[in-house]
Amino acid sequence: INILAIESSCDDTSAAVLRGKEVLSNVVATQKIHEEYGGVVPELASRAHQQHIVPVVHQALAKANMDKRELSAIAFTRGPGLMGSLLVGTSFAKSLAMGLSVPLIEVNHMQAHILAHFIAEDGDGDGPQFPFLALTISGGHTQIVLVRDYFDMEILGETLDDAVGEAFDKSAKLLGLPYPGGPLVDKYARQGNPDVFSFPKPKVKGLDFSFSGLKTSILYFVQRETAKDPDFIKKNLKDICASIQKTITGILVDKLKKASKQTGIDRIAIGGGVSANSGIRKALQQAEKDEGWTTYIPKFEYCTDNAAMIGIVGYFKYLEGSFADQAVSAKARYGIDG
Numbered sequence: 616i617n618i619l620a621i622e623s624s625c626d627d628t629s630a631a632v633l634r635g636k637e638v639l640s641n642v643v644a645t646q647k648i649h650e651e652y653g654g655v656v657p658e659l660a661s662r663a664h665q666q667h668i669v670p671v672v673h674q675a676l677a678k679a680n681m682d683k684r685e686l687s688a689i690a691f692t693r694g695p696g697l698m699g700s701l702l703v704g705t706s707f708a709k710s711l712a713m714g715l716s717v718p719l720i721e722v723n724h725m726q727a728h729i730l731a732h733f734i735a736e737d738g739d740g741d742g743p744q745f746p747f748l749a750l751t752i753s754g755g756h757t758q759i760v761l762v763r764d765y766f767d768m769e770i771l772g773e774t775l776d777d778a779v780g781e782a783f784d785k786s787a788k789l790l791g792l793p794y795p796g797g798p799l800v801d802k803y804a805r806q807g808n809p810d811v812f813s814f815p816k817p818k819v820k821g822l823d824f825s826f827s828g829l830k831t832s833i834l835y836f837v838q839r840e841t842a843k844d845p846d847f848i849k850k851n852l853k854d855i856c857a858s859i860q861k862t863i864t865g866i867l868v869d870k871l872k873k874a875s876k877q878t879g880i881d882r883i884a885i886g887g888g889v890s891a892n893s894g895i896r897k898a899l900q901q902a903e904k905d906e907g908w909t910t911y912i913p914k915f916e917y918c919t920d921n922a923a924m925i926g927i928v929g930y931f932k933y934l935e936g937s938f939a940d941q942a943v944s945a946k947a948r949y950g951i952d953g
């Protein structure tokens with residue numbers, strides 16, 4: 616089974632070719648334009664997708680050494696995401712499937728962040744055994760999900776305000792770092808001491824999260840310290856980043872422990888762009904020892920947005936014969952549970 620997958624939910628245009636669960640190619644075109652604006656500008660994103668999609672798909676097919684007539688189906692991200700961005704991938708996938716007379720498969724982007732664990736070259740390819748807990752941490756989401764089966768997922772907890780990726784990006788912005796700042800906070804954190812500064816952890820009931828308070832306390836911290844010494848951030852950047860990263864990691868791991876106790880499940884998978892974070896990856900590995908968990912951490916390229924993860928979901932749906940109609944439309948708000 617050969618699947619061409621297309622992802623265009625936010626600011627990365629991506630296409631991948633999978634043979635079964637094996638990724639033959641996974642091409643990602645990242646949009647640089649948003650850096651200037653300090654965040655994703657939806658109008659510019661959808662225009663950039665239009666420019667990128669044809670070359671990206673061609674490149675994915677070429678790299679996979681696959682002729683489009685060999686494709687069994689076309690999978691695409693239906694949502695959630697930015698409407699204008701989603702529309703580009705959706706229309707492209709629909710026309711291609713129609714032109715090739717192959718089935719069309721719609722994919723939920725957040726399910727894909729979780730099911731990326733089943734990509735063949737990622738570990739043993741079997742992925743975690745069901746049921747497992749997934750922590751999806753990305754630019755738009757922060758969720759603890761009970762995954763009973765490929766398409767049977769239940770949200771146990773989620774953020775009440777900012778997503779954890781936003782928390783990283785907004786903290787970075789307060790420190791004067793360019794967008795998206797998450798990876799930069801990570802980079803400096805690796806060279807800093809996490810115990811120099813401390814930030815309060817929010818008290819949120821149950822398995823939900825909140826990150827807006829952290830952002831505010833970082834803002835006050837920066838204002839207070841730079842009033843005393845204008846070069847404070849420059850001098851302490853690494854330690855500040857390490858301290859912020861430690862706080863965020865602590866918030867996430869505390870809730871995971873709670874979720875694991877509550878459900879009795881000790882198979883824990885992470886997914887989404889923020890699971891590229893070195894502090895979070897390390898904390899999870901540590902929890903294998905401390906908590907006796909079996910943890911699943913995706914390869915870097917399958918953490919941030921990519922079409923390979925859309926392709927693996929497409930593969931499972933293909934096996935089920937779960938195909939979309941040509942009348943299917945993009946869905947900006949699309950829950951993980953359908």
Ligand code: ATP
Nearest residue numbers: 753754755756780795797798801888889891892920
């Ligand atoms: P969603 O999946 O919720 O629709 P998205 O697709 O925009 O959102 P992803 O591409 O999955 O989000 O993740 C992007 C986010 O991950 C950004 O906020 C980025 O800063 C963050 N991120 C990426 N790498 C790291 C890292 N090493 N440390 C911290 N944050 C990171």
Ligand code: FE
Nearest residue numbers: 753888919920
């Ligand atoms: Fe994403």
